Amino acid sequence: MLGCPVTDHRALIPPWDGGPLICEFDQPALGGDTRCRLAGTGLRRLVRAVAVAEGRYVGCFALGYPQDAAPRLTPAQRSAIGLLAACAASVYARDSGDCRSREQAAGWREATLEEDHSLFIAVTSHELRTPLTVIRGYADTLAEHWEQLDDARRRAAISVVRHRAKDLARLLDRLLSAAGDGGSVGALAAGVPFDLLEAIRYAVDELPVDLRSHLALYLPVELPKAFGDRGTIATIVTELVTNACKYSEGRGEVDLAAGTDCGGVWLTVADRGVGIRPEHTERAFERFWQGERRGLRGRGGVGLGLYLVRRIVERHKGWVSLRPRDGGGTLAEVRLLRADTILGGA
Template sequence: MPDRPDYAALTRGQIALLDRINAGETGLAALNQLVSLAREVLGGIGAGFAEYSPRHGRIIAATGACTRSVGQRVPRLDADPSAGGRTRVIPFHEMRKRHADRDGVHHLLAGRCEVGGLIVGALHVSYGDDAGEPTPEHHAVIELLAAQVAHMYGDQTGLPVHGAGPVVAALADGLAIVDRHRVVQLWNPAAERLTGRTAAETLDRELPFPVPPPGQVLVHRLPSGRWLKVTAGDLPGTPAMRVVTFRDSTDQDRRHEDRDLFVAVTSHELRTPVTVIKGYADTLTNHWESLGEEGRQEAVRVVNARAGELARLVDRLLSATSDDGEVGGSPPGPFDLAEALRAAADELPADLSRRLVLENLPGDLPKAFGDRDSLATVLTELATNADKYSPADTEVTVTAAADEATVMFRVADRGVGVRPEHIERAFERYWQGGTADQARNPGAGLGLYLVRRIVERQQGWVSLRPREGGGTVAEVRFPRA
């Protein structure tokens, strides 16, 4: 670690970042540049940013030694009650609880990113074994850069990258911060718009509607006739304060909307295999003798394949009905990733297996730790996604590798690619990109959502990134056994 931050690099980087933002390049692209700037200025071997949701963080931007952590779930920096101040040094023995890999990292220097008292994430720079302790100047710079990240979130230009969670609710919906007596300390512009009450009329006065207990939802009708859906939670690190968020629910009922959407998705997803199974069953019943032995065997093979597909569809649809429930599976244990990938590839539908190329599956890979049986579902979903978003005459390649902490595989295509602002949205339930050939393979927006849930149940993580030369790479990492 250098004795002092590189202030010349900080100045150059800030100017370049402002130029980029002024040119309209905001969101994840600007965030990645700021993360790289943090590493350069503070002399780390890596850097990253974790965006926060209610229970955890997720690495959405990283560079250097932290690059492979993109997509990984990590605990919130403020989850530790002893963590005080806006910056903090996290030593390796504590970091092991937060990350599945070390990769030469000895400690992190982390800065909290806050918007109106709400912590939206943490910026961190990692250092190796030979680095000294950060100086007060290092702490001051990480605090400055973390504040700049928070400012980007406050502008709501391309950030946050997730389409759900309290970060979005707090920034896009009405937001109030109240004390133990329900006296308003903060009142955002969306709150003014929804209630018709200005900040001047509301600050230092009692909140004009009830506050529900944490974890519950209250529906409240304003004198104007507008209905609000209100939620509340304690402000992290400040037990006497509470964050209250609310949105207009006058013309919508989200539960009915989700139910109707699930019914539509279910009927769409199940229609094809059920139709094929019934068609071949009818053919076997009505034309048994005329089919001949070869024809009967082919019909039975198709029925068996479609029945397997139907079973997987039922499992994935049921798994997708709950945000908090576990995805079914066997208890995790050591398994041979290369062998499991070959077996999973053999189970793919014929139209997918024809495109799939198992390009580099080393026989000397260390054992992965996870649920081997779930790999068929994971590979099927990733291959289906690659097939959907790439030309039919191109290959979808599967490669595998390992490092000192993880065993991983990649599914790569030569399709339309993924835009930076869509990388995290692609894992949301029911979300789909708009450039796919919907007539050829319409889908339902559940595949990547399910993949992330399955992999994270096994203490792994999954990420997407653009492929050099065009296309997309999906990367899945499991802990080494």
């Protein structure tokens, strides 16, 4: 805490009792010991953010406000502080903690790889079986009852087979991409300037009808060109919209927006669904991690979508993040390089 004369700041932070992850404390309302320790520091109010990784408490950090500057946090500021705490917890858990020796770290990595392999086989067999069962069922119906079906029913059955085949192809692409990913972030291959708006519109046109029907577009008339691989934008949009719709069924539209600023070009996908906990904003990008479904287990999923999005975006030298949305729900943001910052004009 800047400007605070106390050497051991831990003595100023109220201990976490399992309550809210982010709390604001006014000096008069603090416990006697903490209030006494604050006396003479010039601090009027504390904001404590608890850092939790993999379900366990790893620490917390605090913001101290002097007496003449004690504004209340806005919802956006609370979300930003929660995201910072979650990121810090994730880094701490990864770089320290339980794997203090190289032998322990190697054993942990080996066990993780074995677990990932087993989980990969399990989810693959489950997720492939569903569309294959539907395709086979409709194909058998068409083959055995063709003459009894009228033209409308034939077309409806063929449409189901067609859409399920597309789902199957998309699932296979995702599985193969994840299985072939050695874990390193490769350099951007054949990066070129491209029209992000055009790529987004194409991706939206290719979405299944049930996803498009829940989508609201907020796109500007024009944007500076992005730099990277235009073909991967469809995967980014598809996975983010699919994830948003899955966790917000029956809770309003999913908003897809795009824009630009001095830092690059961006696109966001926002929903009004069940939301995401601050401590899960990083874990959501891990392979096979699916979080808390809270009544949505029937929607299925391999847990690879957000993982693949991050891999793609990182290869564009960009970044992607999740954060709770003001008013409920989740907001996913992707930021990419502008071509004019790479090439000096596009």
